[in-house]
Amino acid sequence: MNDPTRASDPTAFLATVPLFHGAPARALEVAASVVRSRRFEPDTVLFREGDTGDALYLLAEGLVKLSKVDLGGHEKTLALLQPPEFFGEMALLGHATRSATAVALSHVSTFLLYRDDFQRLLTAYPTVSLNLTTTLANRLRGMDDEAQVLSYKDAPGRVAYVLLRLYRSGVVELDAGGALVRLTHQDLANLAGTSRETVTRALKALEAEGVIVTRPKEVTIVDAEGLEEVLHGVR
Ligand code: CMP
Numbered sequence: 437m438n439d440p441t442r443a444s445d446p447t448a449f450l451a452t453v454p455l456f457h458g459a460p461a462r463a464l465e466v467a468a469s470v471v472r473s474r475r476f477e478p479d480t481v482l483f484r485e486g487d488t489g490d491a492l493y494l495l496a497e498g499l500v501k502l503s504k505v506d507l508g509g510h511e512k513t514l515a516l517l518q519p520p521e522f523f524g525e526m527a528l529l530g531h532a533t534r535s536a537t538a539v540a541l542s543h544v545s546t547f548l549l550y551r552d553d554f555q556r557l558l559t560a561y562p563t564v565s566l567n568l569t570t571t572l573a574n575r576l577r578g579m580d581d582e583a584q585v586l587s588y589k590d591a592p593g594r595v596a597y598v599l600l601r602l603y604r605s606g607v608v609e610l611d612a613g614g615a616l617v618r619l620t621h622q623d624l625a626n627l628a629g630t631s632r633e634t635v636t637r638a639l640k641a642l643e644a645e646g647v648i649v650t651r652p653k654e655v656t657i658v659d660a661e662g663l664e665e666v667l668h669g670v671r
Pocket of ligand 1: 489502514515522523524525526527528533534535536537575579
């Protein structure tokens with residue numbers, strides 16, 4: 437979703453970012469005066485897991501993938517982010533290194549908020565601190581849910597969970613036929629923490645249930661409720 441005002445009017449854009457929801461106008465003005473605009477081409481690495489981090493990223497346009505390499509050397513996709521989300525705050529909290537790699541999956545436009553400015557905003561504006569804590573709590577809740585699904589569900593359940601997460605977070609294109617997910621089987625495997633072959637078999641099973649339709653490099657969710665039923669084992 438590209439909105440030209442996002443890149444050209446930082447204050448209006450910042451007001452939409454969850455970090456600044458309900459924050460006083462002064463907090464937005466201060467943030468807008470210190471952020472730096474940065475654009476990235478598709479497939480560019482914004483930063484890598486293990487790098488030292490000096491800035492938080494506010495995503496104004498495009499799609500960003502956050503991923504880690506697991507102990508077996510496989511990529512695990514943690515999240516696909518779109519505007520107006522933010523990321524890259526963890527390395528600024530307690531001088532840790534980047535916990536994941538961030539890659540631009542399309543043309544990406546961001547605003548960078550550097551460590552000292554971020555910390556000054558957190559200290560001066562409790563709303564901003566509370567919003568940060570809320571985001572971290574939501575992320576932890578999401579990871580707890582995912583850990584349950586990935587440990588206890590069979591392959592169709594895991595893939596159903598991943599598709600529903602993409603559906604709910606809006607990383608889909610809606611049309612009359614359903615919600616289109618433009619990802620390869622390998623992309624879905626990286627999200628589900630499983631192999632490409634397992635995803636291919638699981639997608640066939642979900643298609644036979646009539647809840648999705650598959651085509652090369654895309655999956656259309658035609659029955660989100662049915663997908664939910666597969667996830668909860670009632671179908
Ligand atoms: P940081 O560690 O600075 O760089 C990687 C970023 O990825 C991290 O900050 C968070 O903003 C983000 N991140 C890490 N883990 C997750 C997760 N499980 N879900 C969503 N975002 C994450």
